[in-house]
Amino acid sequence: MIRHLFTLIWNRKKSNFLMITEIFFSFIVLFGVLSLAFFYLDNYRKPLGFEYDRVWVMNMRWNQEKPEEVRNIQYRLKQQLKSNPEVAQVALAASNIPYTMNTSNTGFNYNNRFTMADWFTVDKDFAEVMQVDVAAGRWFTTEDNAAGTKAIIINQALRNEIFPDENPVGKVIREKDNPDRKIVGVVEIFRQKGEYSSDKPGYFEYLNTDYASNGTAGGTLDNLMIRVKPGVTRAFEEKLMKQASQIAQGWTIEIKTMNEMRTSDNKITLIPLVIFSVVCGFLILNVALGLFGVLWYNINRRISEIGLRRAVGAASGQVYRQFIGEVLVLATFGIIIGIIIALQFPLLQVFGVQTGVYVAAILGSVLVIYLLAAGCAAYPSQQAASITPATALHEE
Amino acid sequence: MNNYTLNPLATNNASVDTPPHHQKTVIKLTDIEKVYQTKTIETVALHNINIAIRKGEFVSIMGPSGCGKSTLLNIMGLLDEPSSGTIEIDGASVKSYSDKVLARLRNEKIGFVFQSYHLINDLSVVDNVELPLLYRQLSGSDRRKRALAALEKVGLSARTKHFPNQLSGGQRQRVAIARALAGQPEIILADEPTGNLDSVMGNEIMDILLRLNEEEQTTIVMVTHDELMAKKTERLIRLFDGSQVS
Numbered sequence: 001m002i003r004h005l006f007t008l009i010w011n012r013k014k015s016n017f018l019m020i021t022e023i024f025f026s027f028i029v030l031f032g033v034l035s036l037a038f039f040y041l042d043n044y045r046k047p048l049g050f051e052y053d054r055v056w057v058m059n060m061r062w063n064q065e066k067p068e069e070v071r072n073i074q075y076r077l078k079q080q081l082k083s084n085p086e087v088a089q090v091a092l093a094a095s096n097i098p099y100t101m102n103t104s105n106t107g108f109n110y111n112n113r114f115t116m117a118d119w120f121t122v123d124k125d126f127a128e129v130m131q132v133d134v135a136a137g138r139w140f141t142t143e144d145n146a147a148g149t150k151a152i153i154i155n156q157a158l159r160n161e162i163f164p165d166e167n168p169v170g171k172v173i174r175e176k177d178n179p180d181r182k183i184v185g186v187v188e189i190f191r192q193k194g195e196y197s198s199d200k201p202g203y204f205e206y207l208n209t210d211y212a213s214n215g216t217a218g219g220t221l222d223n224l225m226i227r228v229k230p231g232v233t234r235a236f237e238e239k240l241m242k243q244a245s246q247i248a249q250g251w252t253i254e255i256k257t258m259n260e261m262r263t264s265d266n267k268i269t270l271i272p273l274v275i276f277s278v279v280c281g282f283l284i285l286n287v288a289l290g291l292f293g294v295l296w297y298n299i300n301r302r303i304s305e306i307g308l309r310r311a312v313g314a315a316s317g318q319v320y321r322q323f324i325g326e327v328l329v330l331a332t333f334g335i336i337i338g339i340i341i342a343l344q345f346p347l348l349q350v351f352g353v354q355t356g357v358y359v360a361a362i363l364g365s366v367l368v369i370y371l372l373a374a375g376c377a378a379y380p381s382q383q384a385a386s387i388t389p390a391t392a393l394h395e396e
Numbered sequence: 397m398n399n400y401t402l403n404p405l406a407t408n409n410a411s412v413d414t415p416p417h418h419q420k421t422v423i424k425l426t427d428i429e430k431v432y433q434t435k436t437i438e439t440v441a442l443h444n445i446n447i448a449i450r451k452g453e454f455v456s457i458m459g460p461s462g463c464g465k466s467t468l469l470n471i472m473g474l475l476d477e478p479s480s481g482t483i484e485i486d487g488a489s490v491k492s493y494s495d496k497v498l499a500r501l502r503n504e505k506i507g508f509v510f511q512s513y514h515l516i517n518d519l520s521v522v523d524n525v526e527l528p529l530l531y532r533q534l535s536g537s538d539r540r541k542r543a544l545a546a547l548e549k550v551g552l553s554a555r556t557k558h559f560p561n562q563l564s565g566g567q568r569q570r571v572a573i574a575r576a577l578a579g580q581p582e583i584i585l586a587d588e589p590t591g592n593l594d595s596v597m598g599n600e601i602m603d604i605l606l607r608l609n610e611e612e613q614t615t616i617v618m619v620t621h622d623e624l625m626a627k628k629t630e631r632l633i634r635l636f637d638g639s640q641v642s
Binding site for chain 2: 001003004007008011012304305307308309310311312313314315316317318388389390393
């Protein structure tokens with residue numbers, strides 16, 4: 001019977017062409033949406049590499065002060081904030097902290113191996129504030145203040161790209177026009193862009209923000225990261241703001257919890273998925289209505305065929321299954337073309353997404369299209385099955 | 397083929413019309429009534445029909461348009477239910493049979509030939525002939541063998557890959573007969589099989605039916621408007637306004 005259905009649909013390919021095309025496009029759009037959804041889901045299940053809970057971010061925008069003055073104010077502010085009993089630790093970090101739109105990346109070269117890598121400038125207290133775990137080597141310490149080279153800590157993704165078969169700790173990266181950088185440690189993962197982002201190569205670069213020990217050296221950083229102790233409420237924000245406005249007079253200070261930043265950033269990340277889903281939803285609705293309409297039309301056009309099939313021995317259940325089967329076969333033609341296109345993504349490693357994500361998206365799309373086709377076919381097929389053979393044979 | 401005579405004993409009373417020279421009754425209709433009812437009108441299509449068709453008989457049914465010939469054939473073929481009365485196939489009443497059992501009976505015991513052929517235009521000749529076999533537990537190769545054998549019987553072996561719209565009316569009807577034969581049914585019910593054909597092609601089709609009846613003892617019940625065709629059959633049942641008149 002399956003062969004018969006394939007023969008029937010194949011022989012009617014001209015009249016079914018539009019429907020097959022529509023199913024194909026639905027499959028491709030659905031595949032795109034599901035790839036994105038599974039990509040996000042896959043990332044969501046992976047560790048972030050840091051703890052955002054109970055982290056508050058004080059963003060600072062200063063005026064015309066000289067860098068040295070800014071560093072002095074930031075240093076004093078950090079000490080002041082740290083002295084609060086509600087505060088567990090405070091760190092200074094550059095603008096590209098987690099859950100911001102900011103990105104800093106650069107080429108990373110070693111022994112003719114090259115990759116692009118995100119870089120995060122932080123001070124020695126960052127790991128404690130963000131609960132970043134070091135997998136190999138160590139985190140930054142005061143001994144890095146005196147070193148002639150810049151201390152950096154790479155993540156595992158960067159290690160995999162540049163040092164696949166060797167221990168990177170202790171290696172010095174020498175690049176023209178850049179100061180030497182020495183790898184002092186490796187962190188497992190650090191996904192600055194949050195739960196839905198992939199794990200990309202990156203490294204932390206140490207900046208000595210200890211004005212007392214470093215004086216005028218070093219740069220300025222935009223954010224004070226504050227880990228508060230458990231049970232601290234938003235009421236504490238007022239106290240922090242007061243202290244900040246006293247020390248950093250005239251600066252624009254904004255305090256947010258990282259939880260708030262996370263919620264806001266995740267919403268922005270999910271916007272494309274929501275837009276694609278809506279578009280896909282409309283397309284699928286269109287296909288559903290099309291399938292329903294075509295099948296309804298087909299059944300009315302094929303009443304005498306239904307009568308014939310009943311006459312030659314088809315029970316009403318078989319007529320029902322036949323029409324459902326025809327729609328599934330119709331869907332199969334669209335799906336086969338769709339799969340051929342979709343398979344190019346994992347084969348050509350487009351967007352660098354894991355093969356498993358594409359495979360899951362293909363399987364999901366196949367399932368959805370088949371369910372859609374079967375769902376749309378159910379009622380018209382039931383109508384076809386309920387036609388009495390004598391009535392059906394009377395139709396020409 | 398010239399031995400067939402009209403049965404002069406056909407009656408319109410309640411007794412069952414039985415031919416003398418065949419053994420087993422394959423179809424028996426007793427007190428069949430068929431009434432089509434709408435909210436406002438009640439139309440009696442068949443009234444007090446009592447017919448027995450014996451194995452190997454070739455029976456024709458005649459009557460003016462609208463007298464209930466096709467309705468009677470549909471009831472015999474289990475395609476339609478009577479409003480009252482009993483249908484027996486091989487001595488068993490089909491009244492309590494489910495749709496599934498009725499479908500199986502139609503598939504195994506009855507072959508249909510229609511005036512307008514009822515071929516599926518998107519299927520090749522051989523695929524059309526295979527149609528009844530799709531509803532049996534047969535392998536693809538068995539189905540194909542049987543379909544080809546049936547096509548050979550009607551002289552269409554050379555047209556197996558053609559599509560219905562590439563054939564003449566007579567050829568289409570031969571395909572329809574081959575389709576009816578493919579399932580090797582005991583009974584063929586033919587509803588005006590020559591109605592759409594010219595006399596030459598009509599005679600060709602009639603010859604095939606007569607040959608099947610004679611050589612393979614296939615029971616045939618044929619609705620026709622054509623007295624000449626009806627004369628070639630063993631027995632004639634005449635209907636008028638839904639009742640048997642001879």
